[in-house]
Amino acid sequence: MTAVDEVKIGGMGASRRRVEDNRFIRGKGNYVDDIVLPGMLHMEILRSPLAHARIRSIDTSKAWAMPGVRLVLTGETMAARNLAWMPTLSYDTQAVLATDKVRFQGQEVACVIADDPYIAKDACEAIVVDYEPLPVIVNPTQSMAEGAPLIRDDKENQSDNVIYDWEVGDKAGTDRAFAEADLVSKIELHYPRSHPSPIECCGSIADFNRATSKLTVYLTTQAPHIIRAAVALVAELPEQMIRIISPDIGGGFGNKVPVYPGYVASILASILLERPVKWIEDRTGNLISTGFARDVYLQGELALRRDGRILGVRMNTTADHGAFFSDAQPSKFKIGLMHSAFSCYDIPNAHLVARGVYTNKAPGGVAYRCSFRVTEAMFFQERMVHAAADDLGMDQAEFRRVNFVRDDDFPHRTSWGFLTDSGQYGKCLDVGLEAVGYQDFLKEKEEAAKRGRLLGIGISTMTEPLGAGNSREYDILGIKMFDSAELKIHMTGKALLRTGAKSQGQGHETTWAQIVAHELGIPAEDVLVEEGDTDTAPFGMGTYASRSTPVAGAAVAMVSRKIRAKARKIAAHLLEISEEDIEWELGRFYVRSQPDRGVTIQECAVAAYSNMPDGMEPGLENVAYYDPPNLTWPFACYIVTVEVDPQTGVWDVLRMVAVDDCGVRINPMIVEGQIMGGLTEAYAMANMQFITFDDEGNCIGSNFTDYLLPTAWETPGFELHEVVTPCPHHPIGAKGIGECAAVGGPAAFVNAVMDAVKGSGVRNIDMPVLPDRVYEALQTGQDVSGAPPVRMA
Amino acid sequence: MMKLRFASPEMLVDINEIPDLDYHRIDDDGSIRVGAVCRHADLERSSLLATRQPTMAAAAPLVADPIVRMRGTLVGSVCHADPQGDWASVMTALDASIVAQGPNGRRSIAVRDFVRGPFQNALAFDEVAVEAVVPAPKGEPAGGYLKLERRVGDYATVGVAVAIDRVGSQVSRAGIALTAVGPATMAADAAAHALTGRPLTTDTIGEAAELAAQAAQPKTDHRGSADFKRQLVRVFTSRILTGLLRSEEEAA
């Protein structure tokens, strides 16, 4: 007998087909809206049409009088139970239902619970709210202006609209670097407000059973255990009596981390009515009220030496957080991990100043497919790098190479304090340049220019911190960011694995089983993976920030190793030999001196229930909690070539080359899927997406006609390449990959367009790089910067 | 409309089951007729249009996205009278008309009179549109449709329909109409007039493109500035006509 063949059993490196797709492609997924409970009622939310207004009165009498209406909730009802406000994940408060004022368009004002959703919707329209309009603030400039109206007059000690001022780095050292610089390259950028827009909007079914006192909530959440704790605290219910079930989730992208008013209201409604209450958000509700992303302004400066070395970096960011500071992020860092910018470059001095402000816009600031503002950080970094290389008159690739942290410099402490531990940045860049045919393209570009055609090439290289946390530095509301896995090997050698993470499309049911297969030699198809039920899953912090594989995935490896350690003892007993004389190969223990004599892991499993050694606890089950020593640091190099039509400003992507180094790939097909999805989102952000507001605070981008999701038709083809530098501290050498492409991709597209229009003197066009903005820049020779203009018909 | 609660009709009439309305065909007199339930997708795949009606053939694949094209109809689109709808401009450029039927029989209404304003048409409350009729060409038909959309399935930022008929190298008839640059579909008659009775040349093309841009009444909005949209009208008109001129030169 020999070891089992790892690829055959669907272990590491197998492009195993996704197990979950069996039900998804058959339409047999089980999403919150698919769940129907006996006696279930339906809830609808009445939202504010105004962005800033005092509520004079709310008249719900007509709604109450409508047949089929069971309950109408307003801020007053909530306040009577101390539920009008709830804590956010960033130590602020957020209105559940407005009591005093509405602070953004779309804010939740009242809820109707009725026999069906149509009655509830009609009844919402019958509620009469008397608003007294107040001056509206839609951007940081207005927010910080002298005499600006105070948005958060509900908060004691809040006398202006500033949420925080935060600073990191060495100011004095950075000032010296700038004083010594041959050249200072400056640029102002805006990362526009966007929205994660999962295909499934948010929703909940709260089911409070008076007889048992148990509250069960089916919820669209990426982090069920955090929600359980939050519900226990907010609703003052005993935690063992709360069960959060996160069934199939139709995409999250950070949008499904926060607690939303609709969740809280449906829970209260179920407690009051003692019947299940379902709330399913519509698309507009999702786009105008739930966690948005980005909306950050940058003033960036690089201190440069003539030979291309970066001596220092200054970043000054202003973030527009909307009406409530409800970013989901580690409490230590006010602007998330913005200071992870420039981590792939060896820069001696850096200083970051960050300010956050309130505006009359929806709250959120969620980490849309990234770890807490890393997307903004890397976009700003690569736009600054591109502009600096141009200012120096240096080749884009060469400028990056000169400043990269070198392969033999690890571990490397960045000037803002992160510890990067591995990478082959130069090699990734080489692979990318080679794939795109860099030198040839530069020649082609020159030739085309002679005929009036505008070709351009853009590069984006970056390493980003993925996989929050380690518990020393990362917590959400004080809860440390570790994760967990529980593995039960049944008597027949089949297994059940549960983790504290929660898949929303990432394919955990497939990859977790592959890790078990890799560690134990049990075929992946024999491992059932379950997540998302707080009554059964071990405690974990959920899935976002690319943390599943770095943290929960590591826990899966660790719990498998615990199981293997016990199985080894059982094997020794079965083989009647001392444990020290036993060797392991995939799926099997054998006697070192007699390799033919062995027992399989499955035989050990049977014995764990039928023939265990004296004094050993029966069973073959265990739990592991994993606290990673560091973040993981994948690297990516994205290169885009474009042609710009000078007459219309339309730009077409000619090629997009992606080189990703995410360490060891568990399931290469799933990794590629993640990269392609991320690149599509990157293309969307660069090309078409933004949510903006007119002067009155009306949200432009409240449906999919205004807020665009790209389809397969216009999304360019992507050419994927890989480099593998294993993560030195992860048990199986994996790094995060869920987010790299969405984080690093946008700058590659924008840089390519900037390269194409370089001759016109234009240094910046802010995203989305719409044709009319390109046309305007080409016509005027001026930058088109700032928030996308709100131009109303 | 209904989803957004702009309209809450008490009754809906489903015309899908009315027999024999899904046709599109060419009659002996050379006119093309499109029945009320003929889908965009039928027109997109039509070999008839591919050989006989180039402006419609160019427009059909640019309407909405493949899913909408499977369900939506040309006649419905013209009835809907959305200033951003593609078919109304194509039909206007072709001097087409809509045949309406009511209790008092049938009548024919030119599309340019049929589209009354944004989302308003000339039908009486008791009439239905049964078909669209494109008159026989006055020569060899040529033309095209160009549209800027932010992504597939988006409504036009700007669309330009050009339909000309030629006898020899003379343009015997011309129609140009514009999508999404005014309160309703815009007929660029002066631009069309500049082409009529003359051969296509770089000069006439430049003149027509300029006049088309002048006919546009775009508004600045989140799809782009008025100037930008006018520029697109100019460029699209010129590109379609220049393409026709080139193929004429290649054929010669």
Ligand SMILES: Cc1cc2nc3c(=O)[nH]c(=O)nc-3n(C[C@H](O)[C@H](O)[C@H](O)COP(=O)(O)OP(=O)(O)OC[C@H]3O[C@@H](n4cnc5c(N)ncnc54)[C@H](O)[C@@H]3O)c2cc1C
């Ligand atoms: C996502 C999306 C994207 C779209 N993009 C585009 C686009 O890019 N370009 C474009 O041109 N269109 C676009 N459309 C509209 C599409 O072309 C529809 O097909 C068109 O609006 C007509 O739809 P319909 O034939 O189903 O008619 P319906 O939707 O059934 O009807 C539309 C209106 O016309 C009336 N009507 C329909 N048929 C008749 C009739 N025979 N007699 C009298 N009245 C009638 C109806 O009462 C209704 O008021 C888009 C639609 C969607 C949903």
